[in-house]
Amino acid sequence: MYYSLSDLIWLFLLLLGGWYLWAGMAAKEQVRRAAAAHCRQLGVQLLDDTVALVRTRLKRDDRGQVRLQRSYEFEFTSTGEHRYAGIAVLHGRRITQIQLAPHHLA
16 A cells, blocks of 8 residues: 655645644643632632633744643633633643732732
């Protein structure tokens, strides 16, 4: 059985797309756990227990290697009345930033 070059390219693209989806689900779960822990540590509540991907790009890390940088948004509350936004940045497999918007303290 022989495969043409176009068949191999399509197979490679299919595998690459599958890897991207699988790695994206693992990254989202890692960020969700980190955001929930950060919110607990600060005494606020992560709303909907979820994060949403807002940006993906290639960026160099501290060692100069090009890695995927994914930015996620989430919502939290401190009083139960208002929703506030937060962001989390995953660079490669490392969370480099979790930031909460200014909010009222309960």
